[in-house]
Amino acid sequence: MEKKQVAFRIQEDLYRQLQMYALQRNTSVQELMEKSVHQILRGGAGLPIRLIKILKEAIENRKEEIKEHLLSAYQRSLRIDSVDDDSVIQVIINEFGEIFERESIKGILPNVITESKGYVLYEFNCRDVLDVYYKRVHFNGTDWDMPTKEMEEGFAEWLLLQGLVKEDKGYENNASDIVEEFYEQQVHTEGGGLGFHTYLKYIYQWSPKAFWIIKNRIREPYLALDDDELESFWTEILKRPEIHEMLEG
Structure with missing residues (x-):
């Protein structure tokens, strides 16, 4: 299967599971993911156990495939300027999958981001959420x-x-x-x-x-x-x- 098809299947499978979870809570995947990202940026406290389980199961045997998908995306200089379903899902995948090393192909990685939940936000230029993140976090206080x-x-x-x-x-x-x-x-x-x-x-x-x-x-x-x-x-x-x-x- 071509890498593009694999990447699409991964994202589609995860999205479907998240959609079912969101429907049970009378919300949308986008609202669910936006809320989850803000919880992750605050350290992950309060994330529902079942949501964590869904996300972990979705990527358990697919880390290399997901890694290839994400690497190819930002090697193509993909720009994501808003918090939409896809970019937020990538944040979630990264944080629970631990699939990235903490160095950036861009060659720059702020120290605070290496120790935070902001890594994929930084890589994918999710500026709105990253701005919120920077306003919350100060280096060593x-x-x-x-x-x-x-x-x-x-x-x-x-x-x-x-x-x-x-x-x-x-x-x-x-x-x-x-x-x-x-x-x-x-x-x-x-x-x-x-x-x-x-x-x-x-x-x-x-x-x-x-x-x-x-x-x-x-x-x-x-x-x-x-x-x-x-x-x-x-x-x-x-x-x-x-x-x-x-x-x-």
């Missing part, structure tokens, strides 16, 4: 725009433990010095060190403003880049003076 001294010290300590900076070099220097040192290690270490995904995750932890400057330069043309092309692209982006200005600020 702090203001997004102003990383705290504790966060800075924590990042410096992490760099030290990873051997990316040395204590005798003053590893608790300001953000610009530490991040530049980390960046140099990433660029010049064989194999890219821990990789640009990790580097950007920690840029986000330090300075969400700087992270969003980078993120906003990534658009559809870059989604299909292979690893070498993506790394080259990142290298150019990270040299930009405004990135370092934001880190210094």
